[in-house]
Amino acid sequence: MADTSKRGFASMDDDKQREIASKGGRAAHEKGTAHEFTSEEAREAGHKGGEAVSQDREHMAEIGREGGKSSHKSDRGQDANTEDKGTQGGTPEQHAKAGRQSHKNK
Secondary structure, three states, X not given: OOOOOOOXXXXXXXXXXXXXXXHHHHHHHHHOOOOOOOHHHHHHHXXXXXXXXXXXXXXXXXXXXXXXXXXXXXXXXXXXXXOOOOOOOOOHHHHHHHHHHHHHOO
16 A cells, blocks of 8 residues: 555644645635635534533633632732742731731741
């Protein structure tokens, strides 16, 4: 059987595939033959994609963890893009009290 591993669209690297697909999409739009989704079709496609992604429990758990980290960063005065540096949490009042107590030892 002939070796076909170096042939065809699927064997190309991702950038080359994107470049070719992009040219095809532009040509179809210029020609007027490109499919344009209605809002109902787009809604259905999004629903199907959401169902598929939500089947991956580990992925969903990771999304939840990241969302939780991001939503609580502002509570601690941290940028949402910085790594957690070991802050234990607590209310601003608790932090203030701890700060006052730490100065007593000096």
